[in-house]
Amino acid sequence: xIEIQNLTKTFGTGAEAFTAxxxxxxxxxxxxxxxxxxxxxxxxxxxxxxxxxxxxxxSGTMTLDGADVLASPPYVRPVNTVFQNxxxxxHMTVAENIGFGLEMQDRPKAEIKQTVxxxxxxxxxxxxxxxxxSEISGGQQQRVALARALAxxxxxxxxxxxxxxxxxxxxxxxxxxxxxxxxxxGITFVFVTHxxxxxxxxxxxxxxxxxxxxxxxxxPKEIYDHPAERFVADFIGETNFLEAELVSVDGEVAETxxxxxxxxxxxxxxxxxxxxxxxxxxxPEHALLEPPGALIDGKLENIVYFGTxxxxxxxxxxxxxxxxxxxxxxxxxxxxxxxxxxxxSFNPGxxxxxxx
Amino acid sequence: xxxxxxxxxxxxxxFPAVAITCFILLYLPIILLVVYSFNAGKSIAIWEGFSLQWxxxxxxxxxxxxxxxRSLIIATCASxxxxxxxxxxxxxxxRSPKFKGYSVVFAMINQPLMIPEIxxxxxxxxxxxxxxxxxxxxxxWYLILAHSAFCxxxxxxxxxxxxxxxxxxxxxxxxxxxxxxxxVFRRITLPQLWPGVLxxxxxxxxxxxxxxxxxxxxKSAGQDTLPTYMLxxxxxxxxxxxxxxxxxxxxxxxxxVIAFYLLTKSGKPKQGDVQ
Numbered sequence: 001x002i003e004i005q006n007l008t009k010t011f012g013t014g015a016e017a018f019t020a021x022x023x024x025x026x027x028x029x030x031x032x033x034x035x036x037x038x039x040x041x042x043x044x045x046x047x048x049x050x051x052x053x054x055x056x057x058x059s060g061t062m063t064l065d066g067a068d069v070l071a072s073p074p075y076v077r078p079v080n081t082v083f084q085n086x087x088x089x090x091h092m093t094v095a096e097n098i099g100f101g102l103e104m105q106d107r108p109k110a111e112i113k114q115t116v117x118x119x120x121x122x123x124x125x126x127x128x129x130x131x132x133x134s135e136i137s138g139g140q141q142q143r144v145a146l147a148r149a150l151a152x153x154x155x156x157x158x159x160x161x162x163x164x165x166x167x168x169x170x171x172x173x174x175x176x177x178x179x180x181x182x183x184x185x186g187i188t189f190v191f192v193t194h195x196x197x198x199x200x201x202x203x204x205x206x207x208x209x210x211x212x213x214x215x216x217x218x219x220p221k222e223i224y225d226h227p228a229e230r231f232v233a234d235f236i237g238e239t240n241f242l243e244a245e246l247v248s249v250d251g252e253v254a255e256t257x258x259x260x261x262x263x264x265x266x267x268x269x270x271x272x273x274x275x276x277x278x279x280x281x282x283x284p285e286h287a288l289l290e291p292p293g294a295l296i297d298g299k300l301e302n303i304v305y306f307g308t309x310x311x312x313x314x315x316x317x318x319x320x321x322x323x324x325x326x327x328x329x330x331x332x333x334x335x336x337x338x339x340x341x342x343x344x345s346f347n348p349g350x351x352x353x354x355x356x
Numbered sequence: 357x358x359x360x361x362x363x364x365x366x367x368x369x370x371f372p373a374v375a376i377t378c379f380i381l382l383y384l385p386i387i388l389l390v391v392y393s394f395n396a397g398k399s400i401a402i403w404e405g406f407s408l409q410w411x412x413x414x415x416x417x418x419x420x421x422x423x424x425x426r427s428l429i430i431a432t433c434a435s436x437x438x439x440x441x442x443x444x445x446x447x448x449x450x451r452s453p454k455f456k457g458y459s460v461v462f463a464m465i466n467q468p469l470m471i472p473e474i475x476x477x478x479x480x481x482x483x484x485x486x487x488x489x490x491x492x493x494x495x496x497w498y499l500i501l502a503h504s505a506f507c508x509x510x511x512x513x514x515x516x517x518x519x520x521x522x523x524x525x526x527x528x529x530x531x532x533x534x535x536x537x538x539x540v541f542r543r544i545t546l547p548q549l550w551p552g553v554l555x556x557x558x559x560x561x562x563x564x565x566x567x568x569x570x571x572x573x574x575k576s577a578g579q580d581t582l583p584t585y586m587l588x589x590x591x592x593x594x595x596x597x598x599x600x601x602x603x604x605x606x607x608x609x610x611x612x613v614i615a616f617y618l619l620t621k622s623g624k625p626k627q628g629d630v631q
Contacts, residue, residue, distance in 0.1 A: 052532060054532075087525035091548060101533035105534050148533070
């Protein structure tokens with residue numbers, strides 16, 4: 001669908017040059033909900049704007065359905081954008097906004113009217129068709145922006161942090177709504193966000209970006225359970241990092257020796273060298289709190305109650321901190337107190353050896 | 357947060373006196389001018405009763421009619437030309453990436469505001485004299501072009517301000533939705549720019565209508581505009597006819613300002629009606 005190869009974008013020249021995208025390569029598939037996730041300034045919006053045609057890359061190639069589109073101006077590309085601040089035309093009504101793209105494509109009047117009607121229906125805005133865009137709420141403006149971008153039936157819909165301006169409850173609703181629209185229309189969605197939870201709940205695949213590079217591409221579960229790099233593991237959810245030594249690697253299974261001297265099998269990216277110091281990432285909810293004598297021993301430093309779960313902060317004997325998260329059960333009696341000697345363990349295959 | 361009293365300029369010592377003096381200096385002469393335009397006598401200083409005779413006399417004065425028509429033609433043409441040029445200049449200076457020599461261009465557009473008018477007038481007089489000799493044309497276009505030139509910065513400023521305040525995303529959204537640059541300009545930029553264009557055109561119109569110095573230098577024989585006619589009259593006997601003409605000009609200016617205010621106000625989307 002969209003094939004991006006070695007895309008680089010540098011703003012400015014000389015000492016002031018800033019590389020927003022550095023050798024980015026990614027393939028976005030037909031009918032996919034693809035998310036670009038990263039902190040602000042990571043290059044995700046620049047990548048989105050390059051696909052839309054508002055940014056001219058310094059080097060690299062990009063094809064859409066096999067055709068080179070880099071030379072085409074935005075108004076030729078079969079790609080539409082939902083802008084972060086919606087960018088609704090203030091001098092047009094809701095219906096006129098939605099029909100604008102079709103009008104610019106010189107579609108017949110009857111067809112425009114019909115499509116606008118369908119779009120209003122799709123986003124449940126039919127009763128407000130003739131309102132001015134300033135007379136509707138933020139959530140409604142969001143729906144109009146979506147309908148406007150979907151009306152010309154683009155091959156790809158680009159969404160630039162479209163939910164960031166909405167309050168929490170509305171954001172949750174719109175997440176479900178977006179997912180529904182994507183499956184109903186069958187259009188490829190490329191979604192930009194810095195909100196990891198949003199990315200995990202909505203995406204078919206996620207590309208995690210930092211400093212102009214894509215660090216990892218994969219499904220939400222893959223990204224969460226098997227982060228390839230320290231940045232990915234850190235940015236998405238909470239993670240414990242353990243210094244360890246690689247004993248042996250067999251395909252994706254790596255035997256690692258922890259500072260406690262015990263060895264455990266963990267996952268590693270295939271093709272990894274079989275020796276040296278490594279970092280192993282373990283999610284707090286994948287670890288268990290046990291009596292001393294477990295995989296790694298330590299001292300319980302703090303217990304933090306969160307309602308749905310409880311966090312146990314353990315100071316490991318090697319000097320590192322480790323958090324274990326346990327789901328709360330009704331009427332459970334707290335078995336540990338702060339200061340107890342405890343042990344931490346996790347199952348084979350749970351830990352992930354990170355790329356350096 | 358309570359407003360700090362010490363920062364309220366109206367409470368500073370002497371503020372009322374200064375303010376009142378300024379208002380008197382600004383408006384008292386104008387009020388007197390308007391009042392004496394209704395004088396029944398021939399004097400512009402001694403009140404002899406109410407009458408509309410000077411308005412009638414100005415209305416029936418063929419020279420006034422002639423000068424008025426000429427003033428309106430020049431002001432209309434000049435404001436249209438200046439506004440068109442100003443729209444293009446404003447687009448070029450706000451919608452293109454910063455180019456080399458940007459500040460030079462910006463300064464050149466606003467040049468007529470900084471160069472003494474008399475210098476421009478003399479320069480134009482000499483320049484147009486050369487063209488007149490070469491072509492033999494002595495029509496109104498010299499005045500229209502001269503007025504267009506010095507009206508451009510006045511038209512440019514409100515248009516540029518409006519363009520700068522506009523959301524660039526809107527134009528990008530237009531391009532994203534298959535609008536070619538020209539169609540985006542016509543359907544997205546221009547409709548929102550309209551109040552700025554109107555403001556620029558009205559300002560240019562009033563400035564052109566009011567000009568004396570450049571017109572006096574550039575005009576050919578028999579090409580009096582209303583202000584130069586009035587100036588000519590002052591050299592002879594001053595009658596309240598001049599007051600009457602001035603009052604009408606004042607009324608036109610005030611009407612234009614009010615019209616502009618109402619136009620831009622109704623053009624704004626109503627906010628806060630629903631949600």
